[in-house]
Amino acid sequence: MKAGARVVLLVGCLVACMVGQTAQAQFPGIGDIGSAISKAKKTADDTAKIAKGASGLTLEEEIAIGDAVSVAIVARYGGVWRDAAATRRVNLIGRILAQYATRQDLDWRFGLLNSPAINAFSAPGGRVFITRGLYELLPNDDELAGVLAHEIIHIDRRHAVNSIAHNEMLGGFTGLLADNSGAFGQFAQVVDAVADEILVTGYDPDTEFEADAGGHDLADVTGFAPGGLRAALILISTVNNQQQEVLTTHPPIAQRLERLPDE
Amino acid sequence: MTPHRLLLISTITALACALAPFAGAAEFSKGDKVWSKNVETALLAEPSPLAATQATVGFAEKLAVKETQGKWLRVKADDAKGDEVGGWVFSGNVAGEKPKLPPAAGFTTVDASQTNTIAAARPLTPAAEQYAQNQGAGNAQADVTWLDAESALVTQQDLTAYMAENSKGEYQQ
Numbered sequence A: 001m002k003a004g005a006r007v008v009l010l011v012g013c014l015v016a017c018m019v020g021q022t023a024q025a026q027f028p029g030i031g032d033i034g035s036a037i038s039k040a041k042k043t044a045d046d047t048a049k050i051a052k053g054a055s056g057l058t059l060e061e062e063i064a065i066g067d068a069v070s071v072a073i074v075a076r077y078g079g080v081w082r083d084a085a086a087t088r089r090v091n092l093i094g095r096i097l098a099q100y101a102t103r104q105d106l107d108w109r110f111g112l113l114n115s116p117a118i119n120a121f122s123a124p125g126g127r128v129f130i131t132r133g134l135y136e137l138l139p140n141d142d143e144l145a146g147v148l149a150h151e152i153i154h155i156d157r158r159h160a161v162n163s164i165a166h167n168e169m170l171g172g173f174t175g176l177l178a179d180n181s182g183a184f185g186q187f188a189q190v191v192d193a194v195a196d197e198i199l200v201t202g203y204d205p206d207t208e209f210e211a212d213a214g215g216h217d218l219a220d221v222t223g224f225a226p227g228g229l230r231a232a233l234i235l236i237s238t239v240n241n242q243q244q245e246v247l248t249t250h251p252p253i254a255q256r257l258e259r260l261p262d263e
Numbered sequence B: 001m002t003p004h005r006l007l008l009i010s011t012i013t014a015l016a017c018a019l020a021p022f023a024g025a026a027e028f029s030k031g032d033k034v035w036s037k038n039v040e041t042a043l044l045a046e047p048s049p050l051a052a053t054q055a056t057v058g059f060a061e062k063l064a065v066k067e068t069q070g071k072w073l074r075v076k077a078d079d080a081k082g083d084e085v086g087g088w089v090f091s092g093n094v095a096g097e098k099p100k101l102p103p104a105a106g107f108t109t110v111d112a113s114q115t116n117t118i119a120a121a122r123p124l125t126p127a128a129e130q131y132a133q134n135q136g137a138g139n140a141q142a143d144v145t146w147l148d149a150e151s152a153l154v155t156q157q158d159l160t161a162y163m164a165e166n167s168k169g170e171y172q173q
Helices: A003-026 A033-042 A044-050 A059-076 A084-098 A132-137 A141-156 A159-166 A168-173 A180-201 A205-222 A228-237 A253-259 B003-022 B126-135 B138-152 B156-166
Strands: A109-113 A120-123 A127-131 B033-036 B041-044 B053-057 B062-069 B072-077 B086-090
Touching: A059 A109, A059 A120, A059 A127, A059 A159, A059 A180, A059 B126, A059 B138, A084 A109, A084 A141, A084 A205, A084 B138, A084 B156, A109 A132, A109 B138, A120 A141, A120 A180, A127 A132, A127 A141, A132 A228, A141 A159, A141 A205, A141 A228, A159 A180, A180 B126, A205 A228, A205 A253, A228 A253, B053 B086, B062 B086, B126 B138
Parallel strands: A109 A127
Antiparallel strands: A120 A127, B033 B062, B041 B053, B041 B086, B062 B072, B072 B086
């Protein structure tokens, strides 16, 4: 078994430990996941049933990590901007876009971060955040849709989930399965590592370009101006990045504009 | 907002709108294979959201594109049912690859009746709650909980109304 595959199996089992203990009470639809997880801890075969191939995590695991990552994002970015009207607007536009994403297994939710920074983030499991600074910069629904569509594509194509499977940051988690007392600490480490990738290091440029192209197409099929993301990026490029944090987790805007599909 | 900024925004918006008709969407063509991605997808008599339903297909059904009209596709079931099952479907309601997981009722915020959206909101998972507690992030947890409740207030009827009023999705002209 390749090292990457071992990490997938181990992380899947580790997260399953955390999810399974409590998920059953909240989600009757999950079924007897706790039992499945117990078996998974005993044999590699059972573990393989939980860790799903290259993407690594089950839906329940993805949602558990995504929820916790969302808490981390909100904590690090000044909390949620509790503006009911603006929150309603981002949920309206975001969920209309998400209706036409490939993944309909997720409960899509959209929120605003109370930060002057110019940025947007997506957490595994269907949660999308946009900073107040970026929201207030975008003049109309088309530009907002362009930004939200980009973030939806990150989730739709499991960019963070795949990163969990492939990133070396999780390489040190081997050997923890025998020590269940440390399971939650390791869950928290997984969450922090994912949050760091989303908030600090960002995805690699090709992943961002893929989200740009996919977001362009998603906005277009939904009926928003396909040039919305381009217009948003041009607007963002006018912001003085010496005074404000501007898309620090994304490739340079000029590169993104060059790679965006033609209008 | 300064006059310069307003001018810049107006110019950018006008350019984006002017270029929109030439957009290259994720298009499907005659002969392509597509897959349904909802629990139930209606195949309509005409390329309109108001047209009669001719047939329905379940999740991840393979469909063959026989004709296109704008963002609408005339499809037929790509299996033994052959010509018996077919109709028009909005291209946003199908995927170019087979979806892996069906819409999970246990994880959706609201049910079809939309009668009590806040009560139906899925709360944070217990693992995330414990994470917040351990990190001393109680305020962030409360914020996410508020956000979930606000999100749940947006119903499917709200989405449909917005789409109809603003010509989005199936309601595009």
